[in-house]
Amino acid sequence: MSTNPDVFMEELVGDLRPVRPLHQRIGMAWACLAVGTGAVLLSSVLVMRDDLVAGHPDPMFLTSAGLFFVLALATSWAVVDMARPWVGTRRDGWGWTALMAAVLPLAALGLVILNWAGGNRLSVDSDGQECLGIGSVIGCLTATALVLWLRRGAPSCPRRAGLLTGVASGAAGIFAVSLCCPYNDFLHIGLWHGMTVVLGGAIGRLVVPRLIRW
Amino acid sequence: MTVDEATLTHLAGLAQRGDRQAYATFLHGSRAWLLRYFRRRIMPDQIEDLVQDTLLSVHRKLASYDPSRPVVPWLAAIARYRFVDHLRIAYRNAEDALDDDFPAVAIDDEPALTARLSLDRLFEALPDAQQRAIELVKIEGLSISEASASTGQSESLVKVNIHRGLKRLAALIERA
Numbered sequence: 001m002s003t004n005p006d007v008f009m010e011e012l013v014g015d016l017r018p019v020r021p022l023h024q025r026i027g028m029a030w031a032c033l034a035v036g037t038g039a040v041l042l043s044s045v046l047v048m049r050d051d052l053v054a055g056h057p058d059p060m061f062l063t064s065a066g067l068f069f070v071l072a073l074a075t076s077w078a079v080v081d082m083a084r085p086w087v088g089t090r091r092d093g094w095g096w097t098a099l100m101a102a103v104l105p106l107a108a109l110g111l112v113i114l115n116w117a118g119g120n121r122l123s124v125d126s127d128g129q130e131c132l133g134i135g136s137v138i139g140c141l142t143a144t145a146l147v148l149w150l151r152r153g154a155p156s157c158p159r160r161a162g163l164l165t166g167v168a169s170g171a172a173g174i175f176a177v178s179l180c181c182p183y184n185d186f187l188h189i190g191l192w193h194g195m196t197v198v199l200g201g202a203i204g205r206l207v208v209p210r211l212i213r214w
Numbered sequence: 215m216t217v218d219e220a221t222l223t224h225l226a227g228l229a230q231r232g233d234r235q236a237y238a239t240f241l242h243g244s245r246a247w248l249l250r251y252f253r254r255r256i257m258p259d260q261i262e263d264l265v266q267d268t269l270l271s272v273h274r275k276l277a278s279y280d281p282s283r284p285v286v287p288w289l290a291a292i293a294r295y296r297f298v299d300h301l302r303i304a305y306r307n308a309e310d311a312l313d314d315d316f317p318a319v320a321i322d323d324e325p326a327l328t329a330r331l332s333l334d335r336l337f338e339a340l341p342d343a344q345q346r347a348i349e350l351v352k353i354e355g356l357s358i359s360e361a362s363a364s365t366g367q368s369e370s371l372v373k374v375n376i377h378r379g380l381k382r383l384a385a386l387i388e389r390a
Contacts, residue, residue, distance in 0.1 A: 009241045012273045018232035019277040085291030154275035156295045156387040
């Protein structure tokens with residue numbers, strides 16, 4: 001039930017406190033800090049990859065970790081920007097990065113299916129479950145930073161914001177795991193590491209919207 | 215009270231810094247803008263509630279406004295979000311339909327930016343069947359069966375179109 005408009009607005013004016021506008025660079029700084037903290041934390045608890053320590057990283061590691069890192073940054077950028085609604089904004093850039101990163105799991109899946117159809121069963125390691133679990137847990141740091149940021153802002157599409165928060169968290173988590181994961185195997189990276197991002201996106205889509213509605 | 219968009223933008227920046235006098239003028243200007251914005255798409259007796267809901271969101275989310283950009287597209291995004299939220303609340307039993315005599319904003323007289331931000335523009339992004347179902351049931355207050363008879367769609371299709379249409383509207387708030 002509405003109250004007298006003048007009285008209502010007087011109350012709002014009386015309640016006014018100075019606010020600090022949400023700047024994109026501040027939000028991204030928080031997101032990067034969360035991604036970096038996850039990577040440092042994991043590298044200090046687990047053993048970092050030998051080739052990385054020796055300064056001669058494997059090309060497969062560089063490519064996949066780089067893709068997940070860029071995906072984490074691109075989706076975090078979109079999420080941070082979503083806190084500031086504006087009619088006329090398009091935030092499609094993350095989609096191309098996601099598509100690029102999706103090549104890894106899709107190609108791995110295709111490889112498994114083609115071999116299976118040809119009567120040749122490829123074995124998929126089960127160590128990947130650890131990557132999936134640890135990556136998801138570490139990704140919670142990025143998820144927390146992004147959700148807190150979104151709660152300060154006014155995301156107009158909570159479902160999409162939730163999905164992207166989950167993708168960013170999964171990508172950040174698996175990037176941190178990549179620094180310690182000894183596998184250079186295409187199937188391991190494509191399936192298990194890729195699945196971490198997909199799982200993150202699904203959880204984010206389900207859980208985050210109810211945390212950020214306003 | 216009529217406040218032009220440039221002044222409204224300036225006032226919003228001052229309000230973020232805690233200037234109460236500027237904020238009072240900003241709220242009055244925003245209220246006038248919102249009344250014009252909503253009146254073609256909502257029953258007259260619902261407008262004041264929706265305007266106050268929107269102003270409350272503006273108040274709570276003032277930090278989400280980027281002072282380096284014009285304020286009206288930000289205000290429109292918040293208004294659209296509240297509007298779609300409002301549509302979700304069923305008011306099938308509302309007794310009053312849209313009052314045809316209620317003064318509507320002449321689109322041709324609107325500045326291009328305002329037309330770009332309008333609720334009509336948001337609705338145009340919907341398929342006709344979804345648009346019609348939402349208009350009849352959620353805005354004009356018809357029952358599902360009345361809307362079904364009016365459109366020739368089955369009752370279940372009317373429900374599906376409302377559900378899909380609202381979902382699509384929510385996804386289009388900043389785009390359309």
